[in-house]
Amino acid sequence: MLKGTIKAKKELEKKTANGNPYYSITVESDGVEMQGETTNGKVNPGQEYEFEQENNFFKFKTQNSYKKSYGGQNNKSFALSYAKDLVIAGKIDLKEIETYAENFNTWLSK
Numbered sequence: 001m002l003k004g005t006i007k008a009k010k011e012l013e014k015k016t017a018n019g020n021p022y023y024s025i026t027v028e029s030d031g032v033e034m035q036g037e038t039t040n041g042k043v044n045p046g047q048e049y050e051f052e053q054e055n056n057f058f059k060f061k062t063q064n065s066y067k068k069s070y071g072g073q074n075n076k077s078f079a080l081s082y083a084k085d086l087v088i089a090g091k092i093d094l095k096e097i098e099t100y101a102e103n104f105n106t107w108l109s110k
Helices: 063-067 076-088 094-108
Strands: 004-014 021-029 032-038 048-053 057-061
Touching: 004 032, 076 094
Parallel strands: 032 057
Antiparallel strands: 004 021, 004 048, 021 032, 048 057
16 A cells, blocks of 8 residues: 545546546655546545555545544444344344344444
């Protein structure tokens, strides 16, 4: 992985199959400016990111700001809370709470 700073970002008219926009990106890494495209709308000019460049496409590693703001707190407690809410609402039985909590944890960890 390379490390660099986003210098410019511009939304393009081109869309992904899901309708998400492509962005034209300029990245500076070790004094060299590179241009390409990305579909990651979370990257912003002035910020430093780890990234990979394949052909003309950038893949950025972004921090999950929610996890970061809680010091990397484990999502398991959130997942269990969501599963508990389903039990209270009568949507699932108490004996299913662990299965649903595990599914929520997997989803939150993506």
